[in-house]
Amino acid sequence: MIRLDHVSHRYGARDVLHDLNLDLSEHRIGVVGSNGCGKSTLARLCNGLILPSSGAVSVEGHDTAKDSSAVRSLVGFVFQDPDLQIIMPTVGEDLAFSLRPHRLPKAEVAKRVDQWLHAYGLQSHRDHPAHLLSGGQKQLLAIAAVLIAEPQVVIFDEPTTLLDLANKRRIMDIVLRLDQQVIVVTHDLEFLTDFDRVIVLDQGRVVCDDRPQPALAHYRRLALGEPPVC
Amino acid sequence: MRSKDIALIALFAALTCVLGLTPVIPLPVLGVTFSLQTLGMILAGVVLGAKRGALAMLLVIVLVAIGLPVLTGGQGGIAKLVGPTAGFVWSWPIGALIAGGLVERWWAHLNLAKALVAALLGSLSLYVLGQVWLAWSLHIPASVASWSWLVYVPGDLVKSIVAALVAVTVKKAYPLITARRDTTSADAAKPQGDTASSDTDQLWSGTASTPVTVAANAESSPAS
Amino acid sequence: MLSLYILGDSPIHRCPAWLKLLALALIGSVVMIIDSWPTLTAVLVLIIGAYVLARVPWHACWPMLRAMIIFVAIIAACQWLFGSAATVAVVSIRLTCVIMAANLVTWTTKVSDLVASIDVAVSPLTRLGVRTDRFSLAIALALRFIPVIAEQGRRIREAQAARGVRAPLTYLAPLIIKTVRMADGVGDALESRGADLRPVTTAGTPACPSRRAFVDTADHSG
Known part of the structure; x- marks a missing residue:
């Protein structure tokens, strides 16, 4: 459970988020909003990459400002651009990197890496340089590298934006099958139809927080400039 | 040293290697070639500052040492670090340190002229160290070694101007250096009144335009 | 590479x-x-x-x-x-x-x-408080990003060629800005992937002991 308690965030003179009070406990939560509404900031607040200007964010009771290492091991984060998320030169090394804080024996690391490579169809690429993968494979690797560390919550920041239709489907499939809590920030509304809760942000405020159907309808009207009903 | 500093160091080392891959103009003097690689050295200094800039260049030296063909024209290996021209490679961290140190000192009131002086003095260290090493290892008078390198002067002037322009641009757009304590740090600490449009733009200015607050956060949370 | x-x-x-x-x-x-x-x-x-x-x-x-x-x-x-x-x-x-x-x-x-x-x-330096693990991390990062930055440079040159710009130095400014911006993303990734974490003290135990179970979950066969 992630709790935001009177959270505001400002960059310089500009307010990005105003006084958010949220309890995020549902299995699948979507966050939508126009560019610049603060949704990426919200995602980064949840794993402590950004600390709030005022208020507090906690994950399972751990304050993100005080207990960042506990928060980071609980919350995995998948970024929009896998190219920046892949850290190690080869595919296998990158997966192994995620297990470093766990301090496992070498054989155990190799075993887990192989399991995850198989699960995502990357086994033949283990020793290949990561930059030779296709865009879809890179995103798969980025996701596998987050999941291998067994986080309790996985946050996805626009995971499908850079992908073609087939890869988009594949990533959506993976996200929907996860048994961890997932929080997905996206512009891809059909992604969220089977979610448990959708939060609509506009100019740093929550303007709608509901089941997907009414929330997405609200967001569509908002984006088209029609008066809200909800 | 935060994660972002490590990322900056590694990325500027990589950038310097990439600049060495750009097309080269071969000069028949002592079998050396002209390329943009030394620009990477000056840039690391003026964009990242003394410490991170010098570490980025040391990282390039490590990459050369482990046998990667990252020097101009696909050269590399330990021979480049112990041979007579090794001084030119070893001077990179020092050049970045000098250029970066000057930019840090002048940070609050950095302009094109000051950035250019910093870049030029950074490149100068390359000549001084490179020639001293060359002359010493070959037992030839330094004066002979020095005129043969005059052919590089026009190229390095151009590179210094480019680096100075970049330094001033980057300072405006994404300042990465905080002013030295002995200078007025008010300018550097002042947040930018940006009009970022996308989410990533916000994030950018949030982490970069207020380096002082970020540093304070890092200090206040020992676990990070 | x-x-x-x-x-x-x-x-x-x-x-x-x-x-x-x-x-x-x-x-x-x-x-x-x-x-x-x-x-x-x-x-x-x-x-x-x-x-x-x-x-x-x-x-x-x-x-x-x-x-x-x-x-x-x-x-x-x-x-x-x-x-x-x-x-x-x-x-x-x-x-x-x-x-x-x-x-x-x-x-x-x-x-x-x-x-x-x-x-x-470099391992003796750990006694002086130097984080030597960062050292090999930086080497790995540089190796990983040489091809990525080279690719960026090529894209910028192509885009400029398409607009008829051919001066060799004009591609530098966008390349450097791109590199500086990339460092932000890479820094975030390093932090969120645990590069900054203190190692877990008990060897062999994963950092998160239990995982929340959700009733409405399809089987995860990963």
Whole structure:
């Protein structure tokens, strides 16, 4: 459970988020909003990459400002651009990197890496340089590298934006099958139809927080400039 | 040293290697070639500052040492670090340190002229160290070694101007250096009144335009 | 990323990396001290012997040898103006020894082995509070991002060519800004992937003990 308690965030003179009070406990939560509404900031607040200007964010009771290492091991984060998320030169090394804080024996690391490579169809690429993968494979690797560390919550920041239709489907499939809590920030509304809760942000405020159907309808009207009903 | 500093160091080392891959103009003097690689050295200094800039260049030296063909024209290996021209490679961290140190000192009131002086003095260290090493290892008078390198002067002037322009641009757009304590740090600490449009733009200015607050956060949370 | 390593299975290839580096340092210092050309020639013969032992293919070492011969010839010509024939011989042979020995190490040692020996060499620094694990992390990051940045450079050049811009330096400013921005993303990734975490104290236990179970969950077969 992630709790935001009177959270505001400002960059310089500009307010990005105003006084958010949220309890995020549902299995699948979507966050939508126009560019610049603060949704990426919200995602980064949840794993402590950004600390709030005022208020507090906690994950399972751990304050993100005080207990960042506990928060980071609980919350995995998948970024929009896998190219920046892949850290190690080869595919296998990158997966192994995620297990470093766990301090496992070498054989155990190799075993887990192989399991995850198989699960995502990357086994033949283990020793290949990561930059030779296709865009879809890179995103798969980025996701596998987050999941291998067994986080309790996985946050996805626009995971499908850079992908073609087939890869988009594949990533959506993976996200929907996860048994961890997932929080997905996206512009891809059909992604969220089977979610448990959708939060609509506009100019740093929550303007709608509901089941997907009414929330997405609200967001569509908002984006088209029609008066809200909800 | 935060994660972002490590990322900056590694990325500027990589950038310097990439600049060495750009097309080269071969000069028949002592079998050396002209390329943009030394620009990477000056840039690391003026964009990242003394410490991170010098570490980025040391990282390039490590990459050369482990046998990667990252020097101009696909050269590399330990021979480049112990041979007579090794001084030119070893001077990179020092050049970045000098250029970066000057930019840090002048940070609050950095302009094109000051950035250019910093870049030029950074490149100068390359000549001084490179020639001293060359002359010493070959037992030839330094004066002979020095005129043969005059052919590089026009190229390095151009590179210094480019680096100075970049330094001033980057300072405006994404300042990465905080002013030295002995200078007025008010300018550097002042947040930018940006009009970022996308989410990533916000994030950018949030982490970069207020380096002082970020540093304070890092200090206040020992676990990070 | 290609390395300069030449695949082989000779005694020189199998020799541990630290021993080769130590030998190289030794040869480097010894030839700097020795001032007699017959002794230096003996060292050179030893090094050539090592080349034969390592079975470095001729086509691989010829470009290096050719560049080295031209270089040494120019140096020797300069020397001739200032010194005796003996000095010319000493400096030329000394140079040849150092370059050939260093190249032999580079050609016969894998990148991963050299990184490992660097790790060992810097490990005493941990006592001084230096985070040496960051050191190999930085090497890995640089290796990972050389192709990524090269790709960015190519894209920028293409975009500029499409707009009719052909000046070689104009692509630098966007490339540097792109690199600086990338560092932000990479820094975030490093933090969120635990590069900054203190290692978990109890070895073998994953950082998160239990995972929340959700009732409405399909089976995750990952």
